[in-house]
Amino acid sequence: MQLIKSRGTTFQTQDGGWVTFMPNPVRWNDFGDWYREVMGEGYGLGTSEWADSLYRIERPDELNALIREFCGSVPRAEFVERGQAGRHYVTPVQDVHDIATDEHLLARDFFPEVDHPALGRSIRKPRSPYRFSGVAIDPAAAPAL
DSSP states (O other), rough: OOOOTTTTTTEEOOTTTTEEEEEOOHHHHHHHHHHHHOOOOTSSSSGGGGGGGGHHHHHHHHHHHHHHHTTTTOOOHHHHHHHTTTOOOEEEEEOOHHTTTOOHHTTOSSSSSSTTTTTEEEEEEEOOOOTTTBBBBOOOOOOOO
């Protein structure tokens, strides 16, 4: 099931994750090698005609379908790592769990614990993404209505 409709950029991976992806046209031959490694020889984007950029431009729907199939054949973490190593345009689409457990955001204390009077307990709340030297913005629960 495709939940995100976007031609040519957002695709579901083998493990149900999502990525934004576009092969780097300057590195198409390297992409073709990766594609053949995953999908097999003599198939789809791994064939010689797809190395021609004009051929790709004239077949956007077929190109998109083949990239969707390719992305669906690799787990997200592996896809992102391999795609970025190959200098392709790829990044994971993060869901709420991904963001809440992101190493970088946790290291930056992006989700501090704040007391929530209505709940009678503390909760993790995103802080302002902006930080300025000399100005402290203390995280707090939203005011009651």
